[in-house]
Amino acid sequence: GARTSREDPLSGVAQHLVQQGIPAVIAMQFEITDQAAITLSHEFYTALADGYPVDGALAEARKAIYAMGNDIEWGTPVLYMRARDGVLFEVDEWRSGGVEQTASSRVELSPLVESEEAVESPFRGRLSGEQVRVLQQALLEAFDRSGLRMLMRMELDENLESVASSGDLATTVFELIEWAERHNRLGDLMAGALRQNPRNVGLRAAALEVLGVDPSPGPSPDLFAREGETRATDFSARQEARVDNEVDTREPVSPTEESRKSETVNTSDLAQPATPSSTMDATAAQSGMSKNHLSEGEGQGGGRTASIPKRIFVDEDENATASTPIPFSSIPKPKNRWLKIAIGLIVTVGVMVLSAIGLQTYQTNQRNARATATARAIATATSQAIHAEATLRVAQVAPTATAMAQNPRTVMEQQASQLLPFAERYDMQFVPISAGEFIMGSTEAEIDAALDLCNQFRSSPCERDWFTDEAPQHTVTTGAYWIGLTEVTNAQYRPFIDAGGYEDEQWWTAAGWQWRSAENISEPRYWTDSTWNGDDQPVVGISWHEATAYAKWLSQDIGVTVRLPSEAEWERAARGDKGLIFPWGKEWNGALANYCDANCTNAWKDESVNDGYQYTAPVGKYPDGASPYGALDMAGNVWEWTSSLDLAYPYSADGGREDVEGEGSRVLRGGS
Structure with missing residues (x-):
C-alpha cells in the first residue's frame, strides 16, 4: 500500500x-x-x-x-x-492507569474509535475583521503563491484557483480565508498550514489567538478540531520537532580505469574528442563505491567529463557532524584525459538538500523525536512525490541516491512536501540517508580481491596502485541527507540548456564561467550524439563546472538548495553502514549493473552477461542492484561527480577537501 x-x-x-x-x-x-x-x-x-x-x-x-x-x-x-x-x-x-484519559489523549490513542462522537468544532463561526487580518498576515508571511497552491492541493484537496482567483496575493489569501469560513474549514486550513510549515511561530500564534487551539501535533483535519482545546492547554510545554534539510547533487561521470579516480582539467585539451566507454573498468569492477577522481573540467580529452547528477536530502541538527560537499572550485591543473561524466543530484530536507542529502543512520542509543520528524517528512515525500515508475523508496528517512549538489551547503527550514516540484516538474525522485557512522574505504584484503577481480576482465594486467588510495579503511560520520534515486537524465538536464543556463553567468563559479567562455561551451560534449542522448539515459560529457552550474540553476528553479554530494556521502549511500563492497552485497554480480558485458566492443569484457545495452543504459534499469538505502545505479553505467577534492584518507570534511576555492582533482565515483 x-x-x-x-x-x-x-x-x-x-x-x-x-x-x-x-x-x-x-x-x-x-x-x-x-x-x-x-x-x-x-x-x-x-x-x-x-x-x-x-x-x-x-x-x-x-x-x-x-x-x-x-x-x-x-x-x-x-x-x-x-x-x-x-x-x-x-x-x-x-x-x-496513572494518566487520566482526556479527550485529546483518547483521540491520539484510538482516533477511529472516537470518530463517531459528535464533538463541536471550535473553528465554526464568523470571524471579526481583526481576526481575518491576523490570519491573513500569518498566511502571507508563511506562504508565497506556489506554497498556497501546494497547501490547498495537499491538505484540503482543493485547487487554489477555484477558491481564490485574484491576482494580488493579499487578496487571494483574504478570499481563501473567506472560503474556509463559509465552508467551516478554518480548522482544516490552519492545521494544514502548520503541517506544511511546522516551525512557523506566526501561524501557530494566529491559530491560538483566533481559533483558540494549537494545531502543532498535525493530525488529520477531521481530528484537528476535537484535539485543539486540550492541546492549547499544554502548548507551552511542547517542543517543536525540527526537520532541517539540504540538497546535494550527485554528478556521475563516464567509466574509466580506476575505481577511485581523480582528474584535473586541461584547458588546452578541452575540445579534444573523447572515446566514451560503457565498459567495466578495473576499478569499476571493484565496486560502484570505488574512488575515482576528476577535476572540474576534465574528461578523456582533458576538459569536460560526462557526469550524471544524483539527488540527496540532508537532515541534521546542531549535534550532527555532517559532511556536506561544496561544489564550487577553481580549475585545477589539467590532464590530457577524457572521461564521460553523468550528473547526479542530491537533495536535503530539514537542512534541505536536493542534491546530496544524507540522512544520518540512527545510532542505537539516539532514536529520538528529531528522527521521528525526519521519518514523517520522508514518508510525506515518498507518498506524494513518487511516481508510478519509482522502483524503490526508503521512506523512513528520505528519498534515494542521486547526488545533486551545486552550491555551498545551505541549511533551510523546509518540509519534504517541498520535494514534490522535483517529481512533478522533472520526474526526479530521492531516497533518505540517516545520520550516523559508516565504514569508508577498503582493507588490504579487499584491495587484493579487487585486483583479482579486475584481472579477470582485462587483457593486460591490472595494477594494485589503482586501488591503494582506498586505504586505510576508517569510520566516518555523516549528517542526514536525501540523495537522488538515479543519475540525472538528459531529459532532466535539458531545461537548464533551454533556459539559457550556458549563457547566464549567475549559475557559474568564477572559474567555471572563465572556462566556459574560453572554450565557448554551449551544451554537454555528447549532447547531439544519438549514442548518449536518449531522454532516459544519464546525461554525459559534462564537466564539474557544468554539474555545479546545473545544480545552482535547479536550486533557484525549485526553491530548494541542491548540491553535489561529498565523497563520503556518496560512498555511504552506495554501500550502506555494513561495509558492503558492492551496493548489493560483497560479491560481484554482472547482472546487477551496466558494465562491459557481451555487448561491449572492448577486448576485455564479460561474455557471461548480456543486458542488451552496448553503451549507457537508461537510469534505474537494475533495481536488484540497488544499495541498502535504495539508491540505483551506484555501480556501473557512468562516473559521477562529487564535491570532494582528491586528498589522502582518512576522510575529513574539515581537512580542506570541501574547500570551495581549493584547486586540484575532484573525486569521481561509480563508473562502468
Missing part, C-alpha cells in the same frame, strides 16, 4: 489510513518473502519493546531484512505517521 501505481489495487492505502486517523501505518512498496515479513515483524516489535521510537524500530527492522541471506528484498518498508513529535501514546502511563 505504499507505492503509487495505476495498476496496484492497494495503491495509496497506507497514506489514506493515516489521513483517516490511524496514528501510524507501516506499508511495503513491493512484495517480500514470508521469511522477510516474519523477520521484519520480529525485529520491529523487539525494538519497540527495547524502547525505540517507532521510526527507530522500523530502521532496525529494515536492517534485519538487508542482513538476510537473500539481501535483495525490495519490499522496502515505509512509515507514515500523524504525530510530528513521534508520540503516538505513552505506553507505560496507560498501562499503570
